[in-house]
Amino acid sequence: MTTTALDLAAIKQQFPLLQREVNGAPLVYLDSANTSQKPSVVIDTMTAFLRNSYAPINRSAYQLASEATDAYEGARTKVQHFINARRVHEVVFTKNATEALNLVAHSWGRTNLREGDVVVLTHMEHHANIVPWHMLVAERGIVLRWVPLTADGQLDLTTLPQLLDGAKVFSFTAMSNVLGSITPVQQLCAAAHAAGALAIVDGCQYVPHNVTDVQAWGADFMAFSSHKMCGPSGVGVLYGREALLDAMPPFLGGGNMIADVRLDGFTTAELPAKFEAGTPPITEVVGLGAAVDFLTGLGMANIREHEIEIADYALRTLTERFGDDITLHGPTDTSVRGSTFSLAFRGIHPHDLSQVLDQKNVCVRAGHHCAKPLMRLLGVSATARASFYLYNDTDDVDTLADALDGASAIFGF
Amino acid sequence: MPGLEDLYREIILDHHRNPRNRGELPPPAPHAIGHNPLCGDEIEVYLQVENGRVVDIKVGGQGCSISQSSASMMSQAVKGKPIAEVQALVRRFKGMMSIPDADGNAIEPDPAVTLGDMEALQGVVKYPVRIKCAILGWNTLLEALEQV
Numbered sequence: 001m002t003t004t005a006l007d008l009a010a011i012k013q014q015f016p017l018l019q020r021e022v023n024g025a026p027l028v029y030l031d032s033a034n035t036s037q038k039p040s041v042v043i044d045t046m047t048a049f050l051r052n053s054y055a056p057i058n059r060s061a062y063q064l065a066s067e068a069t070d071a072y073e074g075a076r077t078k079v080q081h082f083i084n085a086r087r088v089h090e091v092v093f094t095k096n097a098t099e100a101l102n103l104v105a106h107s108w109g110r111t112n113l114r115e116g117d118v119v120v121l122t123h124m125e126h127h128a129n130i131v132p133w134h135m136l137v138a139e140r141g142i143v144l145r146w147v148p149l150t151a152d153g154q155l156d157l158t159t160l161p162q163l164l165d166g167a168k169v170f171s172f173t174a175m176s177n178v179l180g181s182i183t184p185v186q187q188l189c190a191a192a193h194a195a196g197a198l199a200i201v202d203g204c205q206y207v208p209h210n211v212t213d214v215q216a217w218g219a220d221f222m223a224f225s226s227h228k229m230c231g232p233s234g235v236g237v238l239y240g241r242e243a244l245l246d247a248m249p250p251f252l253g254g255g256n257m258i259a260d261v262r263l264d265g266f267t268t269a270e271l272p273a274k275f276e277a278g279t280p281p282i283t284e285v286v287g288l289g290a291a292v293d294f295l296t297g298l299g300m301a302n303i304r305e306h307e308i309e310i311a312d313y314a315l316r317t318l319t320e321r322f323g324d325d326i327t328l329h330g331p332t333d334t335s336v337r338g339s340t341f342s343l344a345f346r347g348i349h350p351h352d353l354s355q356v357l358d359q360k361n362v363c364v365r366a367g368h369h370c371a372k373p374l375m376r377l378l379g380v381s382a383t384a385r386a387s388f389y390l391y392n393d394t395d396d397v398d399t400l401a402d403a404l405d406g407a408s409a410i411f412g413f
Numbered sequence: 414m415p416g417l418e419d420l421y422r423e424i425i426l427d428h429h430r431n432p433r434n435r436g437e438l439p440p441p442a443p444h445a446i447g448h449n450p451l452c453g454d455e456i457e458v459y460l461q462v463e464n465g466r467v468v469d470i471k472v473g474g475q476g477c478s479i480s481q482s483s484a485s486m487m488s489q490a491v492k493g494k495p496i497a498e499v500q501a502l503v504r505r506f507k508g509m510m511s512i513p514d515a516d517g518n519a520i521e522p523d524p525a526v527t528l529g530d531m532e533a534l535q536g537v538v539k540y541p542v543r544i545k546c547a548i549l550g551w552n553t554l555l556e557a558l559e560q561v
Contacts, residue, residue, distance in 0.1 A: 351454070351546060352477050352479075355417070367451060381452075381475050382452050410421055
């Protein structure tokens with residue numbers, strides 16, 4: 001059992017889906033790096049909002065619309081404090097983190113990047129932080145450079161100054177969705193700035209699990225998603241420094257993002273509306289606000305401590321039980337990793353492994369995790385990934401290990 | 414482990430462990446690469462076609478036991494067959510996988526076409542996610558045939 005400040009039994013009770021039994025046994029949900037389960041408070045807040053307070057935001061005078069606007073904007077304030085943004089309008093709601101990163105590449109990138117300009121990425125990026133830049137390579141001939149990895153799956157920073165030399169952008173993940181590696185975000189932002197480059201942080205895997213402080217990081221932009229942090233899908237967040245967002249052209253055009261529209265043109269609204277064209281996911285943003293309150297109530301530092309304990313236990317247990325038969329990609333030092341584990345087991349293909357683990361109600365992701373360049377670097381086409389969150393405990397690690405034993409039986413090892 | 418016997422039949426595991434007709438054929442052999450974008454699995458099919466007959470086939474790539482064994486069995490089944498028979502076989506196999514024809518209609522089994530060992534893959538239908546794995550090699554075969 002865990003010894004951290006979190007009461008795991010009580011936390012699990014707050015997730016209705018985790019109460020569900022399949023074939024008479026509880027689910028062991030180890031796919032939170034993909035998407036997280038939702039606590040009752042998020043579900044109930046969204047339901048109550050839909051039942052009692054749902055209305056358009058920002059555009060009607062009646063009381064109900066005002067309530068809905070307050071709920072929506074209230075969530076923005078919660079998110080601001082959650083990531084320690086300086087100003088509330090530095091928080092832009094998007095469809096998801098992918099859209100947030102595309103917004104930056106499209107709006108800032110197309111305004112500021114020319115042929116030959118250098119954007120530095122890392123070998124452990126998610127496709128969402130690769131493809132938007134590839135699109136600019138195709139469109140205007142920017143040049144991509146890649147920060148390599150060390151043997152244990154951390155960023156190899158020995159050549160970083162050369163890679164950043166002359167670069168306009170350094171865009172990198174705060175935590176790998178495949179390897180679990182946590183990157184030295186503050187150091188990387190400082191290195192980017194020293195080279196005169198912008199620092200863009202993909203916080204999808206980090207923000208749900210750790211204390212986030214965009215000001216301490218010195219990040220220029222930071223993207224993350226609601227659905228990985230106990231909130232609903234359909235909403236993501238872009239944090240951007242005010243001066244940058246102010247200077248950028250809008251991304252999508254339409255309602256809400258304008259100050260005026262004439263026959264001969266338009267002027268944009270102030271931040272953050274400038275980047276929130278059309279009716280936003282109102283209920284989902286309210287749900288995200290509830291998720292922020294939920295996580296803040298538990299304490300992000302406590303969640304991180306709990307996950308270090310799970311990660312330590314998983315590393316120890318899986319290594320002791322399976323030795324060389326299991327490969328756990330990524331760092332073994334839990335001070336620089338989260339509780340996401342990509343694993344290779346006895347030559348069993350990840351798809352087959354995932355299928356067999358499912359017989360024991362163990363839900364793991366099999367595939368390339370939207371990180372094909374990293375898969376190629378690891379020399380695999382896919383991995384099985386077990387990712388733990390605040391509602392997982394060490395028993396879940398044991399269940400995973402038992403289920404792995406079962407896989408050996410089928411495949412004849 | 415109960416429940417998975419239908420999926421992981423011994424014949425499937427045998428083809429997974431010892432895939433038949435592995436390798437490649439040199440250009441200009443008709444060649445296609447199929448990807449399963451969900452999982453990164455990849456199958457390559459090389460053909461040697463003479464007088465309307467598939468006289469040789471090689472299979473490359475990597476993937477799960479279902480995709481690899483299905484492609485392995487497929488290679489055995491089509492080797493030596495006239496293209497028309499190969500196409501009938503693909504149709505029969507897709508029918509077994511509950512994949513409708515181009516018009517969206519269910520494919521009725523053609524009694525003239527036998528699947529032999531490949532009947533073992535019938536169990537895949539119970540696991541809809543895996544149908545894509547089983548069919549990957551067959552779609553790649555069709556792509557390679559288009560180059561003939």
